Amino acid sequence: MTMLTESLDHYLELRHNLGYKLADAGRLLPRFVAWMEANEQPTVTIRHAITWVELQPAQPGSVVWPHRMTAVRGFARYLSGIDPATEVPPIGLFPSKRQWRPPFIFTADNITALMDQAHRTLDSRLPAATYSTLIGLLSVTGLRIGEAIRLDGADIDLTGGVVLIRESKFAKTRNVPLQPSTVAALRAYAAQRDKHLPTPITTSFFVTVGTAPSSVDSKG
Structure with a gap:
């Protein structure tokens, strides 16, 4: 078991124990770690994150890339406490183009x-x-x-x-x-x-x- 795989297991367990359902993270992060290991990359960087996110085709305005990057960003934050060389992707690299509608407030x-x-x-x-x-x-x-x-x-x-x-x-x-x-x-x-x-x-x-x-x- 590699360091990334072991760290992912610990990260998902921690998040699960905190009450998160991990629908996206549990599905996407094992793929990201497998890709990192296949490319012999032990440390998460912004360049690696972007490359992996863009492997999945996405139409303009799709939430596919933002969702993938959000999952990687959370994992990278966790890894940064283990491996100081880890780079945490900043927010906004793949912004969602879906329009936000304010909630209706009942009077x-x-x-x-x-x-x-x-x-x-x-x-x-x-x-x-x-x-x-x-x-x-x-x-x-x-x-x-x-x-x-x-x-x-x-x-x-x-x-x-x-x-x-x-x-x-x-x-x-x-x-x-x-x-x-x-x-x-x-x-x-x-x-x-x-x-x-x-x-x-x-x-x-x-x-x-x-x-x-x-x-x-x-x-x-």
Whole structure:
């Protein structure tokens, strides 16, 4: 095993332990290291990085080259602490030409309109309450949609006013405090949910009613 191969194994393991999925790095860097070794190059330089990146044909505006260079740059940063001769490619060598669009920021009126729309267009029983309450929770807590729909009843402490988010992004677990008005809204929803589903078949906090009780997403 060469130094580069061993270093790559350590780098990928470190990044994985930090919670990164390494979709690009895990696929691209073994190819880069194999190319370096085939060309008997023990040290990563900017010239080597550019040469390898450009081996893959790419159309104008493609993200292929930027993605490849981003993977190499991260690895080079790690290597620079091992081999001082390592050159870290600067940002901007292969800029992406994709246009960046600013995110749409929902105003309070937008959120109210969404919640009202849920009540107007969905079943007047539980689905409308489920989605309007879910939208409200997202807006006041900043939870990701996946975090919210994965919540079990045991994750929401209506007495203490805290939501427990289990192993979300980067496998982190955290507590999210709730305002009294949010607790009141969740308590009202839970009461309505339990009225319609006195014997639920899922532990999910947010549920809807179809041909059989189910969670908001595929959970349950």
